[in-house]
Amino acid sequence: MEVIKEILSPSKEYKVEIIKRHDGLYTTEVFMWFNLDEEYAYEYWSPITQGLSLIDTETRAIKIGMEQLKEYSGESID
Secondary structure: OEEEEEEEOOOOOEEEEEEEOOOOOEEEEEEEEEEEEOOOOEEEEEEEEOOOOOEOOHHHHHHHHHHHHHHHHOOOOO
16 A cells, blocks of 8 residues: 555644555545654554545545545645
8 A cells, every 4th residue: 555645634633645556446534643652652552533535536636635634634726
């Protein structure tokens, strides 16, 4: 699998990855930025959805990914 595009929300607290699978289909994964411990700077992207659907084209995958990003972040995505 290969991440072909990464889209960040305006706040940069959420992101979606558009992933091309080995079989030529696409899927998406949504992540949220976590900062658990300021003393030790423990920060990471935590997945909140994993590709449950297979998408036939890159264009549709990007559109679906942007919709998911808007849904989870609550932000306006252009």
